[in-house]
Amino acid sequence: xxxxxxxxxxxxxxxxxxxxxxxxxxxxxxxxxxxxxxxxxxxxxxxxxxxxxxxxxxxxxxxxxxxxxxxxxxxxxxxxxxxxxxxxxxxxxxxxxxxxxxxxxxxxxxxxxxxxxxxxxxxxxxxxxxxxxxxxxxxxxxxxxxxxxxxxxxxxxxxxxxxxxxxxxxxxxxxxxxxxxxxxxxxxxxxxxxxxxxxxxxxxxxxxxxxxxxxxxxxxxxxxxxxxxxxxxxxxxxxxxxxxxxxxxxxxxxxxxxxxxxxxxxxxxxxxxxxxxxx
Ligand code: HPA
Numbered sequence: 001x002x003x004x005x006x007x008x009x010x011x012x013x014x015x016x017x018x019x020x021x022x023x024x025x026x027x028x029x030x031x032x033x034x035x036x037x038x039x040x041x042x043x044x045x046x047x048x049x050x051x052x053x054x055x056x057x058x059x060x061x062x063x064x065x066x067x068x069x070x071x072x073x074x075x076x077x078x079x080x081x082x083x084x085x086x087x088x089x090x091x092x093x094x095x096x097x098x099x100x101x102x103x104x105x106x107x108x109x110x111x112x113x114x115x116x117x118x119x120x121x122x123x124x125x126x127x128x129x130x131x132x133x134x135x136x137x138x139x140x141x142x143x144x145x146x147x148x149x150x151x152x153x154x155x156x157x158x159x160x161x162x163x164x165x166x167x168x169x170x171x172x173x174x175x176x177x178x179x180x181x182x183x184x185x186x187x188x189x190x191x192x193x194x195x196x197x198x199x200x201x202x203x204x205x206x207x208x209x210x211x212x213x214x215x216x217x218x219x220x221x222x223x224x225x226x227x228x229x230x231x232x233x234x235x236x237x238x239x240x241x242x243x244x245x246x247x248x249x250x251x252x253x254x255x256x257x258x259x260x261x262x263x264x265x266x267x268x269x270x271x272x273x274x275x276x277x278x279x
Contacts, residue, residue: 010106013060016058017108018111020073021112022113024063027049028082029112030111032082032084032113034084034272035104035116035117036087036122037121038120038239038241038257039268040119041070042268044212046076047076052073053072058107060100061090062100066091069085071088071154073086073087073104078277080212084188086104091196093196093197094197098146099148102148102222103224105223109230111234113232114233115171117171120237120266121217121218121241122135122217122239123245123252124214125208126214129187131241132263134237134268135215135238136176136179136237137166137235138189140193140221144193144221146195146222147222149229161229163228177274178275180275182271182274184271186237190214191216191221191236191238193217193218200216201245202246215238239261239264
C-alpha cells in the first residue's frame, strides 16, 4: 500500500508536468530535455529562452546548495529546436531522498519528454582518461546503496525495471558522431554512481576498477533508472574533471572539479550543441 506522501509526490509530478506543458504551448512543446550538471552549465548561454522558472517556485523541486549548480527550469530553443533545460540538480548527498532527486524526471515525463540527456562531472578511473575529456555512458553500476524505484508504489505494483540497455545505443552513436565532428575527446565507458559526499578511498577506486567502472560520480544513476521506468530514451555524458582518488597521486578537491568544469565549457557546448541538434 502506498503512503500518502508517495501518492502526493506522484500526483504533484503529474500536475506540475501538465502545467509546464500547457505553459510551453502545443506548438513549442519540447520532447527533448537535458539536465545540466557541473561542467555543462554553460550550455544555457546557447539557449534562446522562452521562459525560465527558478526551482524555488516549482513545488517539489529543490535547488542544489552546492557551488556550480544553478537552479532553473528553462523552456527554450536551441537553434530552433524546442527543449527543456534543467540547469542544476539536487543530490542524494545533500540529504534529499531519491524520490526528491528523481522528481524532476517524473515532471519531465509528465510534460511530454521522450528523450532525456543527463550530464555530470566525474572522476576518471580508467588509465588514459585525462581531466577535460568526456565519457558517454554505455552502462552504470549503482553503488549508491539505494534504488529510486523502491516502494511503496502509487500503482501498487513493484516496478521490476529491465536495465539491460539503460543508455540508448542509437543516441550513443549520435554522440560519438557529434564528438568526432566537434573534435572533442569522448570515451565510452561505465559510470559508477556513489552516494558521496566524501570522495573515494584509493582502495575503493581499485575495487571499482576491478568491477569494470571507468569513471565515478555522485549523480545520474537514479535519474536514469527512473527515466527508463517511465519509458524515456536516455543518453548520459560525463565531463572527466579529475583523476579519481590515487590515480594522479594528488588529493581531490571540489575547487579542482569546478575549475576543470569551467575550462571545458567551450568544448562541452560544442559537443552538446552538435549532439542535441542531431537527436
Ligand atoms: N568522485 C566522485 N564524484 C566526482 C568525482 C570523483 O572523483 N569528480 C567529480 N565528481
